[in-house]
Amino acid sequence: MTTTDVKGAESAGDPSANEAVGHAAGAAPVAAGAALEGADTAAAPELEEENLSLPGQEVSAAHAALNRGARLRSFEVAEHAVPKSDIEEWRFTPLRRFSALFEDAPTDDREGDPAVDYQVSVPEGAPAPTTLAIGEAPRGTVLVPEDLPTAIASARTEQALHLVASKNTDYDAPFRVDVVGRGADRRANAHLVLEAEESSSSIVVLNHTGSAQYAQDVEIIVGDNARMTVITVHDWDDDAVHIAQHHARVGRDARLKHVAVTLGGSAVRLNAIGEYAAPGGEIEKLGLYFSDEGQFFENRLFIDHSAPNCTSNVAYKGALQGKGARSVWVGDVLIRKEAEGTNTYELNRNLVLTEGARADSVPNLEIETGEIEGAGHAAATGRFDDEQLFYLRARGIPEIEARRLVVRGFFAEIIQQIDVPEVRERLSAAIEDELARSMN
Amino acid sequence: MSILEIKNLHATVETPEGTKEILKGVDLTIKGGETHAIMGPNGSGKSTLAYAIAGHPKYEITGGEVLLDGEDVLEMSVDERARAGLFLAMQYPVEVPGVTVSNFLRTAKTAIDGEAPSLRTWVKDVKGAMDDLKMDPVFAERNVNEGFSGGEKKRHEILQMQLLKPSIAVLDETDSGLDVDALRVVSEGVNRAKENTEVGIMLITHYTRILQYVKPDFVHVFVNGRVAEQGGPELAERLEAEGYDRYLVGA
Numbered sequence: 001m002t003t004t005d006v007k008g009a010e011s012a013g014d015p016s017a018n019e020a021v022g023h024a025a026g027a028a029p030v031a032a033g034a035a036l037e038g039a040d041t042a043a044a045p046e047l048e049e050e051n052l053s054l055p056g057q058e059v060s061a062a063h064a065a066l067n068r069g070a071r072l073r074s075f076e077v078a079e080h081a082v083p084k085s086d087i088e089e090w091r092f093t094p095l096r097r098f099s100a101l102f103e104d105a106p107t108d109d110r111e112g113d114p115a116v117d118y119q120v121s122v123p124e125g126a127p128a129p130t131t132l133a134i135g136e137a138p139r140g141t142v143l144v145p146e147d148l149p150t151a152i153a154s155a156r157t158e159q160a161l162h163l164v165a166s167k168n169t170d171y172d173a174p175f176r177v178d179v180v181g182r183g184a185d186r187r188a189n190a191h192l193v194l195e196a197e198e199s200s201s202s203i204v205v206l207n208h209t210g211s212a213q214y215a216q217d218v219e220i221i222v223g224d225n226a227r228m229t230v231i232t233v234h235d236w237d238d239d240a241v242h243i244a245q246h247h248a249r250v251g252r253d254a255r256l257k258h259v260a261v262t263l264g265g266s267a268v269r270l271n272a273i274g275e276y277a278a279p280g281g282e283i284e285k286l287g288l289y290f291s292d293e294g295q296f297f298e299n300r301l302f303i304d305h306s307a308p309n310c311t312s313n314v315a316y317k318g319a320l321q322g323k324g325a326r327s328v329w330v331g332d333v334l335i336r337k338e339a340e341g342t343n344t345y346e347l348n349r350n351l352v353l354t355e356g357a358r359a360d361s362v363p364n365l366e367i368e369t370g371e372i373e374g375a376g377h378a379a380a381t382g383r384f385d386d387e388q389l390f391y392l393r394a395r396g397i398p399e400i401e402a403r404r405l406v407v408r409g410f411f412a413e414i415i416q417q418i419d420v421p422e423v424r425e426r427l428s429a430a431i432e433d434e435l436a437r438s439m440n
Numbered sequence: 441m442s443i444l445e446i447k448n449l450h451a452t453v454e455t456p457e458g459t460k461e462i463l464k465g466v467d468l469t470i471k472g473g474e475t476h477a478i479m480g481p482n483g484s485g486k487s488t489l490a491y492a493i494a495g496h497p498k499y500e501i502t503g504g505e506v507l508l509d510g511e512d513v514l515e516m517s518v519d520e521r522a523r524a525g526l527f528l529a530m531q532y533p534v535e536v537p538g539v540t541v542s543n544f545l546r547t548a549k550t551a552i553d554g555e556a557p558s559l560r561t562w563v564k565d566v567k568g569a570m571d572d573l574k575m576d577p578v579f580a581e582r583n584v585n586e587g588f589s590g591g592e593k594k595r596h597e598i599l600q601m602q603l604l605k606p607s608i609a610v611l612d613e614t615d616s617g618l619d620v621d622a623l624r625v626v627s628e629g630v631n632r633a634k635e636n637t638e639v640g641i642m643l644i645t646h647y648t649r650i651l652q653y654v655k656p657d658f659v660h661v662f663v664n665g666r667v668a669e670q671g672g673p674e675l676a677e678r679l680e681a682e683g684y685d686r687y688l689v690g691a
């Protein structure tokens with residue numbers, strides 16, 4: 001039978017490890033309402049929070065974070081409040097660092113000197129990139145800003161870049177957008193529309209380097225029976241700040257793999273939303289981040305199970321090292337009343353490599369229907385596993401190298417699933433770099 | 441030929457109830473080529489002795505000496521001990537997610553030898569050793585110990601011993617939980633290592649069964665944190681017949 005189980009530290013040998021695991025349903029469709037029975041709420045974990053709401057339950061104060069589907073969405077800049085730390089969705093965020101992005105300012109382009117340089121390339125045979133004005137469909141049909149910076153980004157972007165994978169076409173090579181910031185003091189707004197037409201297959205790589213104050217909307221439309229991979233890499237210089245909203249809608253029997261990689265920047269906050277237009281859709285969300293001294297990386301995601309028989313699978317892994325290294329992961333999953341036959345799992349793991357770093361991890365699961373296939377989540381934050389290190393060192397492997405092996409191994413599960421070899425290699429190299437920084 | 445000398449070794453562990461002394465003056469000398477069986481009841485401190493030799497951070501050495509060829513082992517870090525020629529086959533081998541067996545073995549071999557093994561002979565050696573231990577080649581690409589059965593983990597430990605060629609190997613209950621076939625395969629692995637190298641072996645076990653395959657030169661009875669008696673192979677027979685009661689009375 002099904003049980004909900006909430007348990008404490010899982011990784012032995014590490015007293016600071018925390019593990020929160022939950023299951024709301026097993027393999028067979030069951031009434032999720034029964035799932036909470038027998039839950040041992042007294043054993044709630046310390047570092048992670050965990051929220052689970054089921055049909056017919058009172059929404060308690062602890063569940064105030066839920067009701068994710070009801071959050072305000074609007075193109076009107078004026079309708080969005082200026083972020084404050086007592087607002088739930090900003091409570092982890094260092095607002096001062098992001099303050100430039102709360103100003104309703106235009107992109108700081110100067111004569112012959114754009115704030116941000118864009119290099120766009122499309123695979124052979126793909127339509128040339130075009131642009132979409134405000135209100136010109138499909139722009140604005142999926143993404144509606146959920147906060148002030150992304151509302152400004154939308155309103156201040158007159159022409160959104162529009163990339164299209166044509167119907168029934170398989171592209172081997174990726175679409176690429178290289179975003180190069182040209183100054184930490186320069187504001188830039190952006191809106192991108194990525195569209196996969198019916199039965200197409202494509203990969204889009206968004207690569208962010210340099211420095212900027214960057215507010216960005218990425219709208220992703222995956223047509224029926226299409227497959228699309230979107231990889232966003234945030235490899236900014238140390239002084240960049242970036243707030244983004246990605247919003248994807250997945251068509252009937254379509255599949256989206258969304259990969260968010262954050263390696264560099266002063267502060268990067270991504271709110272990534274995925275929803276389903278019709279049954280049979282599949283969303284896979286992968287994430288990898290490596291936060292160094294003073295860096296703040298926040299990943300919020302929202303999987304909105306709005307249609308029956310869809311699946312979602314989320315796996316984010318992060319490592320942190322150095323004083324003031326911070327990461328936040330908030331994974332909201334909503335299974336709406338109509339989303340019968342949903343199957344969802346989300347996981348977040350953090351590896352804290354040094355003292356003084358901190359990872360927050362909050363999975364939220366909100367279930368409005370009793371008829372689901374399966375729903376589960378796991379979140380854990382731990383230090384190096386001493387037993388793993390001992391085992392490797394007992395085979396002669398020096399400590400630094402043993403640590404490297406463990407960290408590489410920790411990320412391998414995510415990296416292996418990134419289907420662009422070039423990105424994979426770059427990530428492996430970037431992780432080596434990060435490790436070399438702390439361990440030599 | 442190597443020699444491991446353990447002299448009056450004392451070790452403690454921190455428990456929720458406070459510091460607990462587990463090793464209470466262990467004396468034991470193992471020379472290259474010799475096989476010493478260590479037998480004793482549950483909780484007597486056999487694994488603790490093995491871990492203390494290997495340098496596990498959980499155990500604090502509060503007295504005594506461990507010398508390998510005259511060198512002070514207790515002064516060495518965990519990995520230095522391994523590079524000096526010590527090997528511990530663990531009772532409960534650890535899973536290392538995301539690290540493949542082949543990568544792990546190559547990294548360990550490189551560390552122990554101080555240089556990367558020649559690719560051609562190494563691949564052959566690994567394949568041959570896996571063959572000997574009846575391990576499916578797919579294990580090379582699996583993550584270290586992840587999802588391995590108990591028996592597979594033990595074979596993997598012996599595989600490492602065969603490839604890393606230690607001068608002194610401590611095998612902590614490598615025979616526990618193995619079926620007869622697996623026991624034979626693992627024992628043959630140990631015997632091969634004995635034939636091909638001058639390895640000295642400390643074989644920790646609860647059962648005389650493995651001693652039919654791996655012949656001990658000496659048997660030590662380990663009770664309450666120290667060696668209570670030692671003798672030849674005949675001592676194992678007696679333990680089998682009489683149990684440890686005789687030693688426990690006084691303890």
Ligand SMILES: Nc1ncnc2c1ncn2[C@@H]1O[C@H](COP(=O)(O)OP(=O)(O)OP(=O)(O)O)[C@@H](O)[C@H]1O
Pocket residue numbers: 453454455462480481482483484485486487488489498531
């Ligand atoms: N990390 C630890 N924390 C608390 N107690 C420990 C720890 N390690 C060992 N002990 C205790 O020390 C004693 C010896 O344990 P050890 O594992 O060395 O015994 P053993 O002889 O190997 O037993 P077995 O035959 O069951 O493997 C036991 O009472 C055990 O509970």
Ligand SMILES: [Mg+2]
Pocket residue numbers: 486487488531612613
């Ligand atoms: Mg033991």
